[in-house]
Amino acid sequence: MTPKKECAPRRPRGRPPSFDRETALSQAMTLFWDRGYEGTSFDDLIGVMGISASSFYNSFASKEALYMEAIEAYARREGAWFTQALESDGGVAAAFRTMLDAAAIAFTRRDAPSGCMIAVAATQCSPAQSRLRQMLIDQRHGAEAIMQARLVDGVRMGELPEDADCAGLAAYFSAVINGMGVQARDGACREKLQHIGSLAASVLQGSARSK
Amino acid sequence: MTPKKECAPRRPRGRPPSFDRETALSQAMTLFWDRGYEGTSFDDLIGVMGISASSFYNSFASKEALYMEAIEAYARREGAWFTQALESDGGVAAAFRTMLDAAAIAFTRRDAPSGCMIAVAATQCSPAQSRLRQMLIDQRHGAEAIMQARLVDGVRMGELPEDADCAGLAAYFSAVINGMGVQARDGACREKLQHIGSLAASVLQGSARSK
DNA sequence: CTTTTTTTGGTGTCATCGCTCCATAAATCC
DNA sequence: GGATTTATGGAGCGATGACACCAAAAAAAG
Structure with a gap:
């Protein structure tokens, strides 16, 4: 058996850091x-x-x-509303409605900057920041892929028609969220964003298949 | 009678500029x-x-x-597609559909940077640039106001129900356009943007009142 | 021609940028 | 205690930022 690790948190070696x-x-x-x-x-x-x-x-x-x-x-801490809402129960349409509403709330907190840190970042920047820009593009594409996967799942569950264009819808919702991010940065209030989200979600309502 | 101004374009006084x-x-x-x-x-x-x-x-x-x-x-030169599309004939719904499609085209030209110069500009910036930021917020709000005016006009023409929420719809379309701007900056192709625009326009289709 | 007016090229300035170096402080280990 | 290890404070670095200055150039006016 390998020797057990110290469980009591021994203080590290040198001078202790002055900040967390x-x-x-x-x-x-x-x-x-x-x-x-x-x-x-x-x-x-x-x-x-x-x-x-x-x-x-x-x-x-x-x-x-x-x-x-x-x-x-x-993405890990503040972006939890995104994945959580999409994983919620009640079907695809409800999940996206919930997610868009959560975005409206998250983008207008009083204890944090308005909008989304990722949505509008590094869209225009110097070529010197191309690495960062690519990283943010990947983040946004990642979010879009998650949405698309949820839509595909909705088709599989029979909540959306077989021929539903999941990629197109995901791109649409991605654009809406990013647009809400701009609106939030420009000072839009929570209700305004919620209204935008509600209108956007109605697109899914239309193509949702009632059982 | 006041003396006529010189009509022949007399050369100006000093050394001629070397650039236009x-x-x-x-x-x-x-x-x-x-x-x-x-x-x-x-x-x-x-x-x-x-x-x-x-x-x-x-x-x-x-x-x-x-x-x-x-x-x-x-705004004056490259943004003509915006006002022109909204002023086009065929009713509100068609005008917004045309405008969103024009946006998709304008955002993916091969002879110009992708996306919109105004949509995603100065959303995140240093406080030193607050004057510029405010100016861009005004530009975006101005575009939203133009859309709202077109929607109000649609209600007046009986193309939209009397109780249509023009402000909310304008905010929604503003968000969609800005979101399309982000997508374009991230490399989305014209067809993808057109699809987003088409989905977004369908919201109006639903609440448009058939004569 | 000289004078006047305007633009140009080149150099300099001053602040800020992100970052580095090093002597010292504060802890554990022997 | 001394040795070792890690973190800190503070000064300073080269590069770049936006911009200012000034003598020379190139035109019209007199």
Whole structure:
């Protein structure tokens, strides 16, 4: 048998960090969320994180790497409404209706920047940021693929007609969510976004097949 | 009678400019369109315009002023499809269907950057660019107001029910167009965008009142 | 011609960008 | 205690950002 790992959390070796990495990451995420990558300076970052440049580079590889991590953290933590709503019960149409409503709510929280961190990020940027841009394109495509999979599932369950264009519908809903993200950034209130979502969801209602 | 103005275009006084201001503005517009304001550097600009810093500041007040002019030029020249489609004959539903299809085409031209210069611009940016951001918010709100006016007109013409929610529908179509702008920036082809537009337009079809 | 007017090319400026270096501080290990 | 290890504070780096300055060039006006 291999020796058991220490269960009591032994303190690590050297000088203890003066800040919590996860907290700092959250603070950076919020700033990136609000200002985007190019709109957020290094000094802005270490300012809001409350650390020095040395501490920053001791915990993060670069501004770009931090942004990547921030996007991942956002997708995992703040983007839960997306997958959760799509996995909810009640059929495809209801799931998408729920998801769009959840988007409206998530995009207009008072304790976070408005809109979606991913939806409108790096659509226009310098060629120097092409890696980041591609990463965000992949994120958006990923979300679209999840939606498409849910629609395909709806067809399989007989909730949508056999000839339903799942790819087209997924692209449509993806566009609507991204558009809601723009509206939110422009100051649209929750009700306005919910109305947009409701109208968008009605497209599925029309082609949903009643049992 | 006041003395007539010279009709023959007398050459102006000093050294003739070595470049055409409108052409340079177009070149700058295209670069801004592709990279956004923060993603476009001063050197990038004078590079694509083919002029020196001196010539630049002799014709334009600042990078910010140039961007403002570029947005105006875009709205006036490249954004004609928008107003033209909405003014077309055949009723509201047809007008919006035409407009969304025109958007799909305009967003995927081969001789211009993909997407819309206004739709996705300055949604995330540094506080230093708040003037530009507000200007773009106004542009987007202006487009939404034009759509709403067309919908109100549709109600007046009896093409839509009296209780149609024109503001809500305008917000919805605005979101769809902006979302199509994101999709286009992410590389979506013309057909995909046209499909999105078609699905979006079907919302009006449903609430359109047949005479 | 000279004067006046406007544009141009080239160089310089000053702030900010993201990032690095190093001596020191604060902890554990022996 | 000393050695080792890790984190911190602070100064500073080269590159790039937008922009300013000025003498020279190229035209019309007198």
